Structure formats: C-alpha cells, structure tokens
Amino acid sequence: MLKVVLVEDHELFRLGVKTALASHPDINIVGEVESGVELFHLLKICTPDLILLDILLPDMSGIEIARRLKNEKPDIKILILSAENSILVIKDLLSIGVNGFITKKLSNIDILADAIRSIINGFEYLGKDISDIIYRVYVSKRKTTEVSKEFTGQERRIIEFCRDGLQSKEIANILKLSPRTIENHKCNIFRKLGINNTVEMIQYAIKNGIIRIDN
DSSP, X not given: OEEEEEEOSOHHHHHHHHXXXXXXXXXXXXXXXXXXXXXXXXXXXXXXXXXXEOSOOSSSOHHHHHHHHHHHOTTSEEEEEESOOOHHHHHHHHHHTOSEEEXXXXXXXXXXXXXXXXXXXXXXXXXXXXXXXXXXXHHHTXXXXXXXXXXXXXXXXXXXXXXXXXXXXXXXXXXXXXXXXXXXXXXXXXXXXXXXXXXXXHHHHHHTTSSOOOO
C-alpha cells in the first residue's frame, strides 16, 4: 500500500481527490491537512511515502514547505499538484528537488495515480503541460552555443521524448526497453552534463541545439 498525505487548503478539492483515488486501492490517503503547520505536526506521528502538495497555502508557500521537507524528511517524496504553473515557481521547486510536478487543470485521476506510483518507485514525473511551458520559455531565449557533449543516437531520442513530456515508462514502451534501462540512460546523460534532473537536461538540450525546435 502506497501511503500519501494530501496538503490542500480547499476542502472540496481534497474530498474530490480522496474520493477519486479510492478507485486505486494500492494508494492510501493516510492524512489530509490544509496548512504547512498542520503538515509538520502530522509528520511527527505519520511517515508517508509521498506528500501531494499544493503551492498556495494559507500559512506558508509550497516552495517553503518543499525546501523544509528536503532538509528534514529527505526520504519522503514530493509531488506538486497545483494550479500555479509559472516558470519561476517551477524552476524553484525543481531546483529544491521535488520529485514531480503536475497541474490541476490538465490532470485527471489516472494521471495523478500514475504519477504517485512512478515517483514512489523512484522515477521523476513531469506533466506534459509543465514540459511545454519550459520548452516554450527556453526556445524563446535560445542562444547558439558550442555543444561540447557527445550523445549517442539513443540518448538523443530519449532527450527528445522527455522534451515532449513522455515519462520513462512511455519511452520504454516505444523503444521496447525496460523503464529502468531508460532511467539508466537518463542518468548517463545527467552525468555527462553535470546535472541532476530531467528539466535541466531539457533546458541544456534546447539551448545548445541538441534537439529540434521546429514543433
């Protein structure tokens, strides 16, 4: 059973998420709170696998909460579920090291359940709409620079798939490989670039012309 705590200040939305996730019996909402203070109080008596975190809360921001969680509870995974999708907020959260980010507007319960499972199993999860936002911003700011890193054809394809918002399991199905193999390829790319996550990989690849920007 995957244990999840929901942090959301809108009662009807909390109820909707909790009710909808009841159709996925492997996911158990073990706690629901509406503020950062309540969350950290709950974590004194409960240790979930993942925290489903909104950004706009009454007492502190999701950014502040995520930063504190990474310092105090680094083993707990963080999935952002929010209507907020500005590039500055996304960059701040991903630099902190949250494990996933999807928006309320374009998410359904199956996407949410898949994101929870993927993150708890050790993968990142970046919603396609979030990938699109990052892509558009970095295309608009793209500068031509010398590309000093060498990538295999397989690695370039994986970068392109990530640019399009595909998750590791989807890429694995297309390339007829295991999700773990895809993650290993991504780790090799990260090592070559000296980076830590998929967003930084996409940013680098667009800025340096490693992937096409014609769509």
